[in-house]
Amino acid sequence: MTRRSTPTVRMAAVAAAAALALSACTPGSNIPSSEGEADPNREVSTDVAGLGDITLTIWDQEVRGGQDEQMTQLNEAFQELYPNVTIDRNSQSFDDLGTTLRLALTGDDAPDVVQANNGRSDMGAFVSAGQLISLEPYAEAYGWKERYPESVLQYSTYSEDGATFGEGNVYGLPQVGEAVGVYYSKSKLEELGVALPETWEEFEAALATAEEAGEVPIHLGNLEQWPALHVFGPIQGTQTAVEEITALGLGNEGASWTTPENTAAATTLADWASAGYLGEAPNGTAYDDAWSAFAEGEGVFLVAGSWLAAGLDTEMGEDVGFMAPPPAQAGDAPVTTGGTGLPFAVTSGSDTPDAAAAYVDFITSAEAMQILADTGNVPVLETASFAPESGVLKDVFEVYGSVTSEGSLLPYLDYATPTMGETLGASLQGLIAGQLTAEEFLQEAQTDYEEFTGSGS
Amino acid sequence: MKSSPVLAAEPVRQAGRPRRPSIGARSRLTPYLYLLPAFVVYAAFMIYPLIRAGQLSLYEWDGLSLATFVGLRNYQEVFTDPDLRDSFAHALVLIFFYSVLPVLVGLLISSVLHRARIRGLGFFRTVVFLPQVIAMVVVAIAWRQIYAPDGTLNSVLEAIGLDQLARPWLGDFVLALPAVGLIGTWVQTGLVTVLLLAGMSRIPGELYEAARIDGAGPVREFFAVTLPAVRGEIVVALTLTIIAALKTFDLIYVTTGGGPGNTTSVPSYEVFRRAFELGQVGSASAIAITLTIMIFAINLVVNRIGERDNR
Numbered sequence: 003m004t005r006r007s008t009p010t011v012r013m014a015a016v017a018a019a020a021a022l023a024l025s026a027c028t029p030g031s032n033i034p035s036s037e038g039e040a041d042p043n044r045e046v047s048t049d050v051a052g053l054g055d056i057t058l059t060i061w062d063q064e065v066r067g068g069q070d071e072q073m074t075q076l077n078e079a080f081q082e083l084y085p086n087v088t089i090d091r092n093s094q095s096f097d098d099l100g101t102t103l104r105l106a107l108t109g110d111d112a113p114d115v116v117q118a119n120n121g122r123s124d125m126g127a128f129v130s131a132g133q134l135i136s137l138e139p140y141a142e143a144y145g146w147k148e149r150y151p152e153s154v155l156q157y158s159t160y161s162e163d164g165a166t167f168g169e170g171n172v173y174g175l176p177q178v179g180e181a182v183g184v185y186y187s188k189s190k191l192e193e194l195g196v197a198l199p200e201t202w203e204e205f206e207a208a209l210a211t212a213e214e215a216g217e218v219p220i221h222l223g224n225l226e227q228w229p230a231l232h233v234f235g236p237i238q239g240t241q242t243a244v245e246e247i248t249a250l251g252l253g254n255e256g257a258s259w260t261t262p263e264n265t266a267a268a269t270t271l272a273d274w275a276s277a278g279y280l281g282e283a284p285n286g287t288a289y290d291d292a293w294s295a296f297a298e299g300e301g302v303f304l305v306a307g308s309w310l311a312a313g314l315d316t317e318m319g320e321d322v323g324f325m326a327p328p329p330a331q332a333g334d335a336p337v338t339t340g341g342t343g344l345p346f347a348v349t350s351g352s353d354t355p356d357a358a359a360a361y362v363d364f365i366t367s368a369e370a371m372q373i374l375a376d377t378g379n380v381p382v383l384e385t386a387s388f389a390p391e392s393g394v395l396k397d398v399f400e401v402y403g404s405v406t407s408e409g410s411l412l413p414y415l416d417y418a419t420p421t422m423g424e425t426l427g428a429s430l431q432g433l434i435a436g437q438l439t440a441e442e443f444l445q446e447a448q449t450d451y452e453e454f455t456g457s458g459s
Numbered sequence: 460m461k462s463s464p465v466l467a468a469e470p471v472r473q474a475g476r477p478r479r480p481s482i483g484a485r486s487r488l489t490p491y492l493y494l495l496p497a498f499v500v501y502a503a504f505m506i507y508p509l510i511r512a513g514q515l516s517l518y519e520w521d522g523l524s525l526a527t528f529v530g531l532r533n534y535q536e537v538f539t540d541p542d543l544r545d546s547f548a549h550a551l552v553l554i555f556f557y558s559v560l561p562v563l564v565g566l567l568i569s570s571v572l573h574r575a576r577i578r579g580l581g582f583f584r585t586v587v588f589l590p591q592v593i594a595m596v597v598v599a600i601a602w603r604q605i606y607a608p609d610g611t612l613n614s615v616l617e618a619i620g621l622d623q624l625a626r627p628w629l630g631d632f633v634l635a636l637p638a639v640g641l642i643g644t645w646v647q648t649g650l651v652t653v654l655l656l657a658g659m660s661r662i663p664g665e666l667y668e669a670a671r672i673d674g675a676g677p678v679r680e681f682f683a684v685t686l687p688a689v690r691g692e693i694v695v696a697l698t699l700t701i702i703a704a705l706k707t708f709d710l711i712y713v714t715t716g717g718g719p720g721n722t723t724s725v726p727s728y729e730v731f732r733r734a735f736e737l738g739q740v741g742s743a744s745a746i747a748i749t750l751t752i753m754i755f756a757i758n759l760v761v762n763r764i765g766e767r768d769n770r
Contacts, residue, residue: 029518029526029740101735104522127738131523225629227718283608285719286627291607420737431719437632 030108046139050084050360058357059090059113061106063099063344068312068378072177075373076365083364087357096344100124107133112351114358117344118174120157122167122253123420125347129173130164134347136171140359146175149366153411154179154382156252158345167252167417174345175366177374179382179402181340181411182232185296185304185314185394186323190217194302198325200332202240209279212302220274221301222284223292224434227427230271230284231415233305234430235339236327238267244337244410251413253422255455259448260441268433268440275434285431297322308340308380308398315394324397326405335409336401342382375399382406419454422447509751516744522734526741533745543746546724547753549636550705553725554757556640557647557704558697564644565651565696566689570681572652573659584656588649595646599713602642603629606714629715636723639714647703651696658692659685694765698758705754726750 047053064073070093077089092113094102103116107128118125118134128134141147147155154176161170184205191198191208194215199205212219224230238247242263249257258264274280281287281301296304297317304310305327314322326336346365348358364370371381375388378395386403389396405411416423429446432438438446516533520526537543572583590598605611606628613625628638666684675683708727711717717724717732726746734743 028528029515029520030522030524031526104735104738108523123736123738127521127523131521133523225718226716283627283630286606286608286630288603288607424732424737428718428720431630432632435630435632435719437720 046143047356048143048360050357053354053357055086056354056357057088057090058361061092061113061116063094063096063117065093065095072374072377072379076370080361080364107349112349114352115346115348115361118347119344121417125173126160126164126167129160133350134173135350135355137173138171141172144363151406154342154406157341166254174347175362176342176345176382177366178343178379179385180308181338181402181405182236182307183324183326183338183401187302188321188323190302199328202328202330205328213278218281218301219279220303220305221292221296222280223287223289224284225286225288227431228423229289230430230434231426232307232339234271235412235415237270239337239412240330241267247412251415251417253418253454259444259451264444265440268443272433272440276436284434311394311398312378322394324394324401326401336405337410338405339414340411341414419450422450425450512744513748515741516748518741520740521738522740533742536742537745537749542721545721546726546729549723550725552636553640553643553704553707554701557643558700560644561647561651561700562693562696564648565655569652569655569659570685572656584653587652590646591649595709596713598646599710603714606638630719632719632722635715635719639710639723642710647700654692654696655689658689662688690765694762697761701757702754705750
């Protein structure tokens with residue numbers, strides 16, 4: 003027996019030694035440190051042609067039709083402009099990029115330019131880990147602050163330690179814009195004898211009329227939990243001050259979820275749900291099923307993002323329209339949830355930050371905006387001027403243009419804290435199902451917000 | 460072990476050539492040398508990740524910057540965080556739907572199929588086993604359609620006049636978990652049935668004959684002959700299905716995403732969410748390790764109970 007056990011003991015010893023060797027290195031200690039990051043005051047160059055032969059590695063998520071097309075065209079144009087640059091493009095879906103980017107940034111061979119989601123769990127985390135470089139010097143060199151409105155740029159702006167969102171250094175530039183609004187079926191409104199609502203009051207009246215007529219007032223598919231955020235956001239925009247929502251949405255200190263205004267907003271959503279305004283079973287319907295059903299003629303309104311416009315245009319043609327959530331008073335500036343496409347950022351692991359920044363500048367230039375519009379995307383700048391002649395896309399361009407220039411763009415509420423998407427998603431399902439009261443829902447959100455802002459991170 | 464030198468020496472004697480066996484062949488380590496290639500692969504892809512996960516679970520790490528050592532705090536959180544505790548409770552509920560129910564249904568189906576000695580047994584076996592062959596994601600998408608508010612299940616209920624029972628199954632705070640669990644029952648019953656059928660086919664016919672002569676009816680026959688004979692198969696079936704229940708991920712991911720609220724969140728889903736979406740790698744590792752230990756423990760108990768009377 004003793005002889006038999008010897009190898010086992012030896013093996014256990016080896017395993018123990020391996021475990022010890024492992025524990026000697028703390029996770030994350032092998033990641034290239036951010037110490038080597040360029041000095042913010044160093045000379046930046048906008049001269050790309052003089053950099054010699056270089057390869058730029060770009061990671062983007064522009065995989066769908068028009069998105070992919072604009073990227074291909076812009077990459078070709080950039081390489082034509084600077085023959086010494088070779089672009090190595092790696093394109094993945096949004097979900098895939100979100101999960102692989104973390105690993106890619108910490109690897110030895112990090113890409114030069116990456117598309118990083120704005121929120122704290124992505125861009126914020128990368129900034130605080132020193133994986134992205136501040137683009138401030140380039141913003142000055144290229145005049146980006148004049149190119150972009152402040153309300154757009156704040157979504158890719160962080161303090162140097164990543165703690166404050168919306169203030170500090172610019173870390174990325176977006177190409178396209180997106181906004182949540184109200185799609186409506188023109189034929190259904192006509193059938194109901196309801197004019198297009200111009201105020202919030204008229205909108206709620208239209209919902210009631212639709213409900214009485216046996217139509218689905220707002221088609222909501224909330225099985226995935228996040229779609230309800232896009233309905234709650236615009237409702238909140240009619241009740242709560244823009245600054246308050248921005249602070250809550252960006253997860254900065256000094257705001258509160260448990261205010262009378264937010265309570266009124268939450269109560270509205272709960273009332274809509276119990277009155278059947280959100281369809282028969284919002285929590286049991288999948289998002290894609292809901293908007294396809296709307297496209298097939300089920301439902302009067304659909305509260306959703308501009309990203310559905312192309313799909314709805316194909317399905318419904320002239321029957322579908324898009325408007326900003328109606329304001330309290332007719333003619334008031336529109337306020338709605340929205341933001342930008344994923345901003346392009348430059349990594350601290352890039353060997354040629356100058357060329358990377360030049361690339362970011364190039365794909366957000368005025369010529370690039372034209373290419374974006376031509377390929378069916380919503381350019382983030384001068385949006386209204388690119389609007390097509392007719393159709394729902396014209397509405398989308400005009401709504402985004404007027405919201406960014408006259409009105410206010412409210413941040414997606416799940417930007418606030420790394421866990422806020424989950425917290426709000428789960429508790430909004432509860433609110434819609436009548437499991438939670440408006441107060442309980444707000445308390446859940448407040449707890450998450452306080453835990454985050456209170457911890458000082 | 461003691462016999463190994465003798466064995467090693469034997470071929471030498473047969474060959475009739477008095478040649479000394481090489482040191483390697485004589486060594487007691489020789490068998491381990493043969494195991495080495497497989498062990499290296501196993502260690503690199505199974506043991507190392509397991510140890511590494513164990514190590515990660517002691518840190519608070521976002522996957523990007525330097526980690527901070529927090530000792531057992533992540534584990535403490537597994538037991539104190541109500542959301543996480545719920546997810547483990549949901550996994551236990553799923554064991555009922557994935558294991559207990561399929562074994563009961565499987566026993567019924569297989570004993571009927573076994574007794575009836577019908578023609579085309581192979582056909583029925585295939586039909587029952589079919590859900591096992593389909594990829595889980597496909598199963599989940601299909602069932603999501605069935606459970607949809609205007610899906611097949613509700614249409615059928617309305618067609619037979621049970622309108623008041625129709626509901627958004629996956630969006631119901633109380634019924635979402637049983638609804639997902641029943642998908643598991645549907646999938647696992649086939650596996651269990653086929654296992655049990657194989658076990659029953661090995662029971663000698665004389666046993667049934669003897670039971671019948673003693674005046675046993677079908678029910679008595681089942682409890683006296685069939686059930687004890689397939690005890691081993693039941694243990695295997697329970698082991699496999701309990702593991703499947705506890706590691707459920709794809710089904711939840713596709714059908715409900717943990718909702719409504721948190722009523723269908725399970726540990727495996729939490730591991731994925733925390734590690735890849737929330738950047739809480741340490742906490743995710745702690746859940747994964749806890750889950751691993753739980754699977755080991757439950758199956759150890761099942762196997763002990765199953766083997767107890769066989770000795």
